[in-house]
Amino acid sequence: MTLAHVIEWLVKGLVWVLILLGGFAYLTLLERRSLARIQVRIGPNRAGPWGLLQPIADAIKLIFKEEFMPEHADKLLFTLAPIITLTPALVITAVVPFAPETANLNLFGREITWYIADLNVGVLYIMSIASIAVYGVVLAGWASNNKYATLGGLRSTAQMISYELALGLSFAMVIVLAGSTRLLDIVESQTEMWFAVLQPVGFVIFLIATLAEVNRAPFDMPEAEQELASGYNVEYGGMKFALLFMAEYDKMIAICILAASLFLGGYREPWFLRDTVLGVNQTPWLGPLYMFIKVFVLLFGMIWVRATWPRIRYDRLMAFGWKVLLPLALVLVFLTSIGILLAEQIHPAWLWAVPLTSLVAGLISIAGIYASLRSKEYARA
Amino acid sequence: MDFTLLLFFILAATAVATALGLLLSRNAVYAALFLVLNFAAIAVFYLLLGAPFVAMTQVTVYAGAIMVLFLFVIMMLGAEKLPKGEVLPWQRPLAIGAAILLFAETVLLLVQRVRLTIGLPDPGTWENSMDSLRQMAKMLFTDYLLPFEVTSVLLLVAMIGAIVLTKGERVGRS
Structure with missing residues (x-):
């Protein structure tokens, strides 16, 4: 490790954080405008053309707000909590590659790669950062010394722990399919076929579990405003609130990047374009563009979900996580492993047993949910 | 001085300091958070020893899942403030005696068995x-x-x- 290494990491990290910062600002605008469209409103359109300067206006407003501290709050943790919330959201994408190794830049005589870190335990790194991310919210809630905030924090802990299990198992499916925990290998092994096609129900589980992990609608229990005022961030204002807000949106961006890398082929082109001029092997600089398109579509999907679905009741949220997602994910890991084994031992065509069995398992569980929702016992509970 | 060795000493200091913080903190939430930091420091030790899998599992399972449950219970019960004074008065002398014994045993073993060769495995041997x-x-x-x-x-x-x-x-x- 030389000084040049350290400088490279620092510069790349700084650039990435700035990209996430800009992404956060304009994601809020995208969300507000799209929500307004869906709800037949206009949305922010005064600051700049199409409201493009709105995020900057919001930032200026938040910077000039008074920094206050609730009287009986735990001062240290109250200040630290927004930072603890934001940091995992910023560092979790450090292992994601944004272009193939053939697209490496040559700057100042050094080969600059399109990722910040190349870990052989990349997926496990993501898991560990995701499990650390719980602390920020729960500490923010507790340090405020406010019962609504504490309740919001506790709810978020319970919810995140519950859905982390299904999330981990959906990671396991990807690891089994790719035969590696390194993100570059995982993306490259999706050249033939995206894992979202090979394991469709696993992809859906990943999306649901990540929605719950970042506390987005319809799983935004920690800030259910009718019940908890605003949940864990009710006592926050000014830049501290801005940090919590930024963490929420950067987590959205991060999980969309992860979903794109783990299930949608990351920077790889759609599989049917592999041998055309649009393939990443032929024109490597298309890699980041493909990544951006996938992330944008996923982000819009999350906003769409928020506009469409009502919040799920808390007991049903827990029941769904523990009684549906977790067993289903376990079954899917088993089915995926069997499919891979058969494909390796007998004939590669057996690989297509994986999506088939996955869809069947998904349909059975949907039928099960439907039946249990119709049963009178559940309706009374 | 070797970079790895420097890193080791910083980490060791962090681990000891957070362990002390855990023991001496009068607020159970802070104690739990010190323990999280301690687990994180130990995870970096595993990384230094070339065991990234163990390091990541340590963070996920211990620093993440288990300690969050601890915090959850502490906050849920509102038990963060520990009572002043001793609940079990005979506990402290016993603990001090046991600690001295353990420390002496460790030093003895270190001097006898290991010749204190400060040679950590080079992290460069950890092939990616x-x-x-x-x-x-x-x-x-x-x-x-x-x-x-x-x-x-x-x-x-x-x-x-x-x-x-x-x-x-x-x-x-x-």
Whole structure:
């Protein structure tokens, strides 16, 4: 490790954080405008053309707000909590590659790669950062010394722990399919076929579990405003609130990047374009563009979900996580492993047993949910 | 001075300091957070020793899942403020005596058995490949299969026990 290494990491990290910062600002605008469209409103359109300067206006407003501290709050943790919330959201994408190794830049005589870190335990790194991310919210809630905030924090802990299990198992499916925990290998092994096609129900589980992990609608229990005022961030204002807000949106961006890398082929082109001029092997600089398109579509999907679905009741949220997602994910890991084994031992065509069995398992569980929702016992509970 | 060695001493200081913080903190939430930091420092030790899998598992399982449950319980019960004064007055002298014994034993063992060669494995030997992970998985599922399975059954039993204990009697329902 030389000084040049350290400088490279620092510069790349700084650039990435700035990209996430800009992404956060304009994601809020995208969300507000799209929500307004869906709800037949206009949305922010005064600051700049199409409201493009709105995020900057919001930032200026938040910077000039008074920094206050609730009287009986735990001062240290109250200040630290927004930072603890934001940091995992910023560092979790450090292992994601944004272009193939053939697209490496040559700057100042050094080969600059399109990722910040190349870990052989990349997926496990993501898991560990995701499990650390719980602390920020729960500490923010507790340090405020406010019962609504504490309740919001506790709810978020319970919810995140519950859905982390299904999330981990959906990671396991990807690891089994790719035969590696390194993100570059995982993306490259999706050249033939995206894992979202090979394991469709696993992809859906990943999306649901990540929605719950970042506390987005319809799983935004920690800030259910009718019940908890605003949940864990009710006592926050000014830049501290801005940090919590930024963490929420950067987590959205991060999980969309992860979903794109783990299930949608990351920077790889759609599989049917592999041998055309649009393939990443032929024109490597298309890699980041493909990544951006996938992330944008996923982000819009999350906003769409928020506009469409009502919040799920808390007991049903827990029941769904523990009684549906977790067993289903376990079954899917088993089915995926069997499919891979058969494909390796007998004939590669057996690989297509994986999506088939996955869809069947998904349909059975949907039928099960439907039946249990119709049963009178559940309706009374 | 070697970079790895420097890193080791910084980490060791962090680990000791956070452990002390855990013991001396009068607020249970802070104590739990010190323990999280301690686990994180130990995870970096594993990284230094060239065991990234163990490091990441340490963070995920201990610093993440288990400590969050601790915090959850502390906050849920509102038990963060520890009572002043001793609950068990005979505990402190006993603990000090045991600690001195343990420390003496450690020093003795270190002096006798290990010649204190400060040579840590070079992190450069940690090759960034899947090999170490594969080897570990192979060991786990061949040579150490029985302990592995026994542990998993043990955890399952504990889990079922916890569920049975917390379930409570069902009254008034058929």
